[in-house]
Amino acid sequence: MTLSRLYLIGMPGAGKTTLGRALATAFELPFRDLDEEIVRAEGRSVADMFRAEGEAYFRQREAAVLRELVTQHPRLVLATGGGTPCFHDNLRVLLETGLTLYLAVAVPELVQRLQHAAQARPLLAQLPDPAALEARLSETLAAREGFYDQAPLRCAAPTCTVEAVQHLLATYQASA
């Protein structure tokens, strides 16, 4: 089986964007980051969109741009946003059109990574300290886990590598 579309899902800070780029290079597939595509289409940042229009508007744009990308790209590595699988039946689109990988990174590791990168993420911005960030991430993960867990592939290593994904894919394809 040839891999043609791979989708990365998971919490903010899980490494979807970072690992997605590396996987696209390794597999010689085009890479797209869903947030970047929304920002390009809207001509403003995710934070500005949340501020001016609210989360519901962002979720509508996210769902629409996801469907456009999937329609346009028969070959693709796509880094989704952390909330993508949890809104507007997006998880069904992912499961039906490609292979989805959940990067299952533990909350304390997410806190380490996001402490200085939370401001660009409106749902995590303006929290007073790391304890508040940890609490927000734990609540969010609890609400989202039921979606994330539906992915057929899961990497639970704190740092998921290209090699680990190649191994997961080989095992998955051998059992398919």
Ligand SMILES: Nc1ncnc2c1ncn2[C@@H]1O[C@H](COP(=O)(O)OP(=O)(O)O)[C@@H](O)[C@H]1O
């Ligand atoms: N495997 C990793 N180990 C350590 N830091 C990482 C790792 N992957 C990503 N990061 C860092 O964590 C932050 C979030 O990474 P990013 O790829 O944007 O995650 P996501 O797209 O899932 O929100 C960035 O600062 C990035 O440099």
Ligand SMILES: O=C(O)C1=C[C@@H](OP(=O)(O)O)[C@@H](O)[C@H](O)C1
């Ligand atoms: O978790 C979320 O709901 C969000 C995560 C962000 O993407 P990352 O997971 O790449 O940070 C971005 O889509 C937006 O800020 C909302």
Ligand SMILES: [Mg+2]
């Ligand atoms: Mg990202």
